[in-house]
Amino acid sequence: MIKSKKYVDASKLYDKTAAYEATEAVALVKKMASAKFDETVEAHLRLGVDGRHADQQVRGAVVLPHGTGKTVKVLVFAKGAKVDEALAAGADYAGGDELVPKIQNEGWLDFDVVVATPDMMGVVGRLGRVLGPKGLMPNPKAGTVTMDVAKAISDIKAGKIEYRLDKANIIHVPVGKVSFTEEQLNENFQTLINAIVKAKPAAAKGQYLKSVVIASTMGPGVKINTTSYV
Template identity: 70%
Template sequence: MGKNYIESSKLVDKTALYTPTEAMEIAVKTAKAKFDETIELAVSLGVDPRHADQQVRGAVVLPHGTGKTVRVLVFAKGEKAKEAELAGADFVGNDELVDKIQKENWFEFDVVVATPDMMGVVGKLGRVLGPKGLMPNPKSGTVTFDVTRAINEIKAGKVEYRVDKTSIIHVPLGKASFGAEKLVQNFHALMEAVVKAKPAAAKGQYLKSVSVSSTMGPGIKVNQSKVLD
């Protein structure tokens, strides 16, 4: 472990459960790298993701964005393609983009949006987009005819969250340079969405553990009972 990590670890009491504000203040202090570290959230949920009725997935626009410039690829045609270009999409197209991704292993984008009539085309990319978490999905608002709204929300700081095979959600909350106050506001927006997304089939304790960390820093546990305070 590096010198910075060891120094940062001294700021964290491993046995403590911090309020969101305390956790963010510590996370910012532990971000000692020469670059602007991302503050990341990890939420362990009491669900079994092997069951379709216990999936947790959605999207939320963070009040202060993520601090990252997001490149948006839109699959659309005709007027919707023109609309996507006017709305600020970084790449717009249809079959030719499918070929580019398949043949050139091209992935110079962060989010994929598609109009519903293009999903037959986009479906050809399921095996390559799926594992990367890039497949458009109605639940996250990335399969829609309202491409302008989708692009605007993504550019404004919309993040998608989904539970992985280990029942954990990993989402970026923003940059250390945001400061604790803005990070806490992003945290609350995200946690409200995750709590609302609790599946009816989930039994017992839903929020198992909540923690935040900077890119190169140690985990900081948040008191689950305080996440919406």
């Protein structure tokens, strides 16, 4: 992959082999962000677990105190009064069976998070092949399968993010925007990493946080010293 001149210049501002304290890493990421748009700051955490085993899965959700800086569109699967409740709580879209062909046949995916009441999971299940690969399937662990749709929507709009392992046992999540202050990014990052440490499976052996890196969309990654989180 050919690196841009800005990327190469930014890389000279820090030691790639060093692991920085989170506050220093955040400051560096902000300093090295040079794109003309407001870049997203992401955390990438490689965990010492094997996600192929059910007892070593790491998945959940956490509300970032300062949000992600992104406007999130929420779709709610519900019926009856729960549809009205969802729309009143700020859902962008809400409905039931009539949404299935729109997603399945028309490829409609103009939403970022899907919430469902438990009695609608049979309907949502028919969309597994479409929503699953995109990480959009509602899940009780993430708080997106619930009768309390108003609270779920409120949390998501306030900055709730879902985290889960990919096939390489890495979690990739946004922790804000480059335009955030260092304090806001740091507080968001600390909230995230504390939640992931708390979610450590009992079956996990050895080093849990293998590596933690933060980076802006177009910038180089900065390693974080994880010793204080163990």
